[in-house]
Amino acid sequence: MPATRVLTALAGCLLTLSAALFLVPPRALPDRLAVIAEDAVRIDNDFYSTHDWWHVDQPLRLFNAARIPWFVQQWSHKLSGPSGDERSPTFLDVGSGGGIATEALARSFASARFVGVDLSEGSIVAAQRHAKVSGLDIEYIVGPAYDLPFSSATFDGAVCSDVLEHLHDVPRALSEIARVLKPGGVFVFDTINRTRFSWLLVVRIAQDLLHIVPHAAHDWRLFITPAELDLALRQANLVPCDLAEIVGMRPTVQLRPLFDAILGKYWTGGTRERGLLASLLGPWTLTAHQGGSYLGHATKAPVEEPH
Template sequence: MAQQQLPPAQDDYFFSSYADEWWNDSSKMNPLKSFNPYRFEYFDQFVEGSWADKRVLDVGCGGGYTCEFLHQRGSRVSGIDPSPRLVEAATRHAKDTGKDIEYSVGKSEALPYANSSFDIVTCVDVLEHVESPGLAISEIHRVLAPGGVFLYDTINRTFRSRVMMIWLPERILDIVPKGAHDWNDFITPTEMIAYLGAAGFTPLGRLAGLAIRGQNKDGSLKINPTRDLSSLYLGAARA
């Protein structure tokens, strides 16, 4: 399992403060695992055959939740994140649990991979946090093989999303760390389609939504698929 080393950088990324506890059952980040079964129920329709042996890159991998989810499906997984601390946590957990996942430190706007390196790129709960979503999406297109698939979710910039993704989870239910999201960085579907078109992608299928309905006793989130795109929405595109 390899980890690409980049020049030292100050790790002031918001989520990096949770690196040491990322994989603890009591971690503030643990509820994020709840999204993957619902995300991939939607994503699966855009993947030809199975995920087995597909070359998959997870952009903004954090401490590795989605990378390990994909590894369990038999994919050849790489993950990249701007936080050295999170990459260290992800690498350590994969090693401790015997998973062959390649992690690298880097930004989505400058992916350290050759052209056409991957069959699939996933990018979940990330685009609303990056400095330049358009540049990140262009880089994702570059590293995808021709005909490869980009699978993503992000958050719409609406009054409802301010309530459902900031006020309610961060300030009322306290299930998301305060400051995790900035409403001004949310991306409307119209903006997202424009980014995809500028990068050379062809959108696939119909966008879908996910709604957080609360939290279960075990700490996992109650999530419902929905056609409502006013908050968290998912999409796919082909390179």
């Protein structure tokens, strides 16, 4: 009996320790806005070269329902002329990947010119192929976010969608974005907040358990808090929106697709077209919650006229 109790106690301790290791996030980096050494974090940015960007169950495609209308709203409002008429602007997607967000934005601004830049040559090739099939005139270029291959003051707007949390030098990337923006140009973004909620949902559940995102696609320590990003934007001469305007984003779990699965409609309905994740989770929506992903925008400060 004593031996059984000892074994039970040890099993309980191991279970408690395992739960703690699962639930408690690692120690945050001393300074997220410093230059982070490649070997200081565990993140695999190389897998994007062979990533299946346009798979029917690509989770990033679910985000478009929330973020794309919001980006379009900010650009349309900030970049419209005095009469309220939209101009024909030029936009840059920094870290465009396979073009998931780029294409959706291009469809919303038919008269605009869109350029996508990404360090991954494989991703750029995938984006070019899909844009051609989709009949979209988007220019894609291989290049780093830290040294954008464009002249200064070239673009009316820029976007980083699901990119900032992958960067080892956020201030440098933001400085480059500010450089290529015209004065008054608008930068929009979405990224992931560094919270216990994002550790559990994004890393432990979505990445490590369910493999909705590839292994080592994220390192929680590279996630960025709104306060950190607010500071980095200001240092790059980008005036951020008030933090109260930054609206969070989380998945809306809709019951209808789940009921369809139970009723047997799941396999014969729209699942093949939408994919498993889209059928079960549905598109994402905006919410005031900031524990996971959040959106924001910033405007490049105008050039001060000499006195």
